[in-house]
Amino acid sequence: MSAVVEVQQAVCIHRTADSEVVALRGADLRVEEGELVALVGPSGSGKSTLMALLAGLLKPSAGRVEVLGQDVARATERQLLALRGSGLGMLMQGPERNLLPYASVRANVELAGLGSGMRPAERRRRAGELLDAVGRAGAARRSIRSLSGGEQQRVALAAALVSGPRLLLADEPTSQLDHANAARITELLAETRDRWGTTVVVVTHDAEVGAGMDRRLTMRDGRIGAEARSGEHYAVIGQDGTIQLPQELAASFPPGGRARVVRRTGHIELHPAVTTPERQS
Numbered sequence: 001m002s003a004v005v006e007v008q009q010a011v012c013i014h015r016t017a018d019s020e021v022v023a024l025r026g027a028d029l030r031v032e033e034g035e036l037v038a039l040v041g042p043s044g045s046g047k048s049t050l051m052a053l054l055a056g057l058l059k060p061s062a063g064r065v066e067v068l069g070q071d072v073a074r075a076t077e078r079q080l081l082a083l084r085g086s087g088l089g090m091l092m093q094g095p096e097r098n099l100l101p102y103a104s105v106r107a108n109v110e111l112a113g114l115g116s117g118m119r120p121a122e123r124r125r126r127a128g129e130l131l132d133a134v135g136r137a138g139a140a141r142r143s144i145r146s147l148s149g150g151e152q153q154r155v156a157l158a159a160a161l162v163s164g165p166r167l168l169l170a171d172e173p174t175s176q177l178d179h180a181n182a183a184r185i186t187e188l189l190a191e192t193r194d195r196w197g198t199t200v201v202v203v204t205h206d207a208e209v210g211a212g213m214d215r216r217l218t219m220r221d222g223r224i225g226a227e228a229r230s231g232e233h234y235a236v237i238g239q240d241g242t243i244q245l246p247q248e249l250a251a252s253f254p255p256g257g258r259a260r261v262v263r264r265t266g267h268i269e270l271h272p273a274v275t276t277p278e279r280q281s
């Protein structure tokens with residue numbers, strides 16, 4: 001089975017008039033069909049940049065990004081539009097960025113299916129089914145503006161799913177929601193996978209959202225440094241053999257310092273170097 005997402009050594013540099021920011025420095029990620037994956041990590045660690053690469057909204061400065069078999073760096077505009085139109089569902093941060101405020105709930109969901117090549121009757125049927133699934137069927141005729149944030153986020157989810165994407169990307173879908181609404185969105189993400197087999201990658205700060213996913217990947221300094229799955233925590237080994245030490249060890253292992261690596265049978269030991277003997281004669 002080929003992966004839905006395959007990112008190898010992705011580097012992404014944001015260039016502005018007077019500066020360059022390296023947002024991704026050698027990020028590796030592989031997501032299999034039907035997986036629920038959470039991306040966590042401090043602000044500025046590159047989560048949104050990685051999502052933008054996966055959505056085909058940005059091209060990597062170096063490295064390889066393959067989404068649903070499509071090489072994003074080499075794809076033509078047309079191929080990217082086709083990918084966004086049907087293969088990919090995107091839920092951007094903040095419901096207002098995903099919805100037309102003056103249109104009705106139903107119109108929003110139906111319109112989101114425009115690029116998918118579905119016939120109008122099929123879109124209407126599918127919109128109804130999804131509004132039902134997210135529990136907003138009764139609000140179909142209301143305008144988006146009259147809904148609460150949590151209700152809007154559910155409608156946005158229905159809109160992101162209307163074209164039947166194989167991959168759903170959601171950037172902080174619960175950040176503005178209260179606990180109950182956040183829990184409902186998390187449930188809906190899991191239901192989406194269970195019902196339609198959709199692969200889900202979600203950026204979140206919310207530990208509970210993360211706990212509901214199969215894998216929780218932690219980004220730091222532009223790469224994925226750690227992974228938690230099935231109750232186990234792993235360090236991710238980079239292409240050049242580097243691992244990111246847990247940040248709580250920074251006092252014993254300061255960046256730029258030295259560590260002695262001692263091989264043992266079946267494991268290694270890492271000892272902090274006592275001093276740096278640079279100035280010895």
Ligand SMILES: Nc1ncnc2c1ncn2[C@@H]1O[C@H](COP(=O)(O)OP(=O)(O)O)[C@@H](O)[C@H]1O
Nearest residue numbers: 014016021023042043044045046047048049050
């Ligand atoms: N459009 C941009 N122009 C310049 N710098 C950017 C841009 N987008 C993100 N960055 C910078 O890239 C780094 C990673 O940002 P981002 O991917 O948004 O991280 P996260 O989503 O984890 O907070 C940050 O230092 C951020 O300031």
Ligand SMILES: [Mg+2]
Nearest residue numbers: 044047048049
């Ligand atoms: Mg972000």
